[in-house]
Amino acid sequence: MNKNNESQHGSLVPRSSIDRRFQWNIDDIYPDQEAWKAASQQLKKAIAAFSQYKGQLHDCQTLKTALQEQVSLSISVSKLYAYARLQQDTDNGDQKFQALAGEAEALAAAFNNAVSFIEPEILSLSQDKFDNLLADPAFSDYRFYLNNLLRLSKHVLPKEQEELLSLSQLATSGPAAIFRSLVSADMQFPLVKNAEGQEVTVSEGNYLLNMTSNDRVLRRNSFNGLMTTYHKYRNTLANTLSSNCRVSAFYATAHNYTNTLEACLSEDNIPPSLYDGLIQTVHENLKPLHEYIALKKEILGLDEFHAYDIYQPISNAADSFACTFEEAKTKVAAALAPLGSDYLTALQEGFDKRWIDIYENKGKRSGAYSWGIYGVHPYVLLNYQPRYNSISTLAHEMGHALHSYFSNKTQTYINSDYSIFCAEVASTTNEILLLEHTLKTASPQQKIYLLNQFLEAVRTTVYRQVQFAEFEKFIHNEINEGRTLQAETLENYWLDSNKHYYGPALTVDEELASEWSRIPHFYTPFYVYKYATGYSAATAFASAILSKEPQAVEKYLRFLASGGSDYSLNLLKTAGVDLTTSLPVTVTLHKFAEKLQELKGLLKK
Known part of the structure; x- marks a missing residue:
């Protein structure tokens, strides 16, 4: 190194x-x-x-x-x-x-x-x-x-x-482009003060970082600063979102679909009943999320628990996982060992043959992604930092990369490209395998951190994305019924939705009403539900692999190699995960409840 x-x-x-x-x-x-x-x-x-x-x-x-x-x-x-x-x-x-x-x-x-x-x-x-x-x-x-x-x-x-x-x-394409320009170029977010009275910038780029700070003054001021800025533009943003929904409705109608939902699901041959069933299953399992919010409120010792408290970690053990990138590769390889020698050989090829762009530099895009290229190999962009999240990101992106690798190696080009519906399955399976592997040797404080990581992953990837999916159904139905999206209507809906999803332990501030207006995914209709189904499928795969169920690894690797050779639901069902039933999502939310009880047990010691 x-x-x-x-x-x-x-x-x-x-x-x-x-x-x-x-x-x-x-x-x-x-x-x-x-x-x-x-x-x-x-x-x-x-x-x-x-x-x-x-x-x-x-x-x-x-x-x-x-x-x-x-x-x-x-x-x-x-x-x-x-x-x-x-x-x-x-x-x-x-x-x-x-x-x-x-x-x-x-x-x-x-x-x-x-x-x-x-x-x-x-x-x-x-x-x-x-x-x-x-x-x-x-x-x-x-x-x-x-x-x-x-x-x-x-x-x-x-x-x-x-x-x-x-x-x-x-x-x-105007509405989405206008939204991006408004948020990234024209909006002026205020300077806010932290607990020490120092001025700190607020932006979409550092908002989540501020929300995970232990400085509650910074969190509250960042939340208020960001949300009130969006609130100033609420009528414009309601119009851009309304226009975008109308564009989607136009193309849906032009192509002889009943509505935008049917048009968007049709590409992957997904029945609308799956979308509705996903929302219903989550509604039936909101109690563990309510308990989790109440637990965080108790652990953090807060009289009131606000939206700006949701992301605060309950453990300071994150730094204890700090390691070099070389060490991170070793940890990831060890965690993915249950997937067998063929998988590990391909993983090592990616490490050795420079598929990965590792460190941040001036002008480099933030975040991380994988990009598969047929006839070449996948590429992975990282901005590696010595912390657990970066190790998990490495596992996640190599999951994407090896999905592309095995698919491209096995399938002809026309059948190689796996759907967006399946895209998050392999990456999230790797994340879960890494977490379960790391838990085995973790100290009690590290276990608290890791369990919180898992609970946050389910909260943000299943519960929150389904909340978004339900909001999308509402806004597109408004358009289908011939109505325009009004900012006040959207704000009221959003506040009620947060009360329903997060339960009585959350104090719902008026500022939270503007959050709908900052979600870029709403400009790609009926996309976010795939995060929830993908995470649920990954949980089912990881559970079967770690439980050493017969043929679990073989079925999973065949799924990776199947690319886009059949409909997503068929490929997953053949591999042992039937998303046309509520079982994978129910299992995931039950796992959330189990890990929550495990966390409670550790905190009582």
Whole structure:
């Protein structure tokens, strides 16, 4: 480990000062920018030539050639785009990376426009011809794709209309773009004081950090400062959200869906009953969450427990997990050992072959992510800090990465891309395995910290996301009923929702009413419920693996390798997790209740 880099983590050092050993190997995509430029020029020519297939797809051989060419173009676009964006994300101040990313976005848009005629033309084929395609071994790789296309056929419009709707997306992206600009550029958040009377900045970037501080004055002032700022813009934000819902309703109606919920769930072939059942199951298991809030109020010794107290840790043992990145890799590998030698070998390959960009530097994007590239390998962006959360983030992102790795290794490109519905399963399974492994050797104080981490994960990923999902159902129903979203209506709903979810121990302040207006996920309709289903599936997988249930590991690894070769619910069910029932979510919330009792027992000692 380069001690200089290790000591500088978290500081805004220039990218050039980070040892290449700690940077991901971008050259695995293209050896240099000249190769990228050559590939982009070649792609432009291929995109222009693709129009030769328009109107010719009634011929089976031409159709197969067109589909193969589309796959080839898509792989090229994904590599070109990843090469540009990955570098931009490591140094947003570098103008040449910004330029590359802009070129890549234009290429992606050109590709999407060029291939937009394919699906309408396929769907114009006669039923007999379509049946012949499905029976033809030459189209075996495309069988799931074609069946899914047939399922969605009544929602695919004639090609001229699809082309027009495709062109309209730039014009209808305004509400989300306005929200982002307003929050990130135009909103001026106030300076607030901490307990020592020092002025501290408040922003979306440091809000959660302030909320986890032991300084209650800072937490309260940060909460009030942020929420009152949003409140000033409440009418504008109600209008942007209302407009965004109307855009979604427009596309849903245009594609012959009953409503936005049906349209959004249809992509993954999810029945609306699952969405409603998820909300109902959580409603039936709110008592443990109420108990948890009451316990935190008691532990923290507060007369009143406010929204700004929810994120405060109940243990100061976080620093006891501090370790170098090399040590973090060892801990993660040990925790994931139950997944077997094939998994560990792939994990080690990611560690050894520089899939990971490890440390923070000036201009680097915050947070963490994994980016799978078919035909290359996944990449993982981190901003590693010596604390448990960063170790858990490493496990989480390598879960994503190895899901992509096994899927891309096993499936053809057309069947490799796993759905968003399944995307959080592998990453969260790794998080849970790490937590359970770390609990085995933890001290009592560390166990209190880890149990609180688990409870917070379920609170934020299941309970809170389902609260969001229920809010989404409300706002889109308002639009479906012909009403506009009014700020006061949204504020009242939000306050009532928090009272219902968090119970009598939470003192609900008026400022909390503005929280709905700061949630960016609401501009991607009916997305957040997938966090809750994904976490529940991961809990079920981790439980089966650690309990050494017969074939549990084999089923799980087959799930990772299955990519997008079938519908998400089918893939999960085959692996032993049936989300069409309430069982996985119920098991997760029962696990929450069990860990809560375990925490209570430790606190009494």
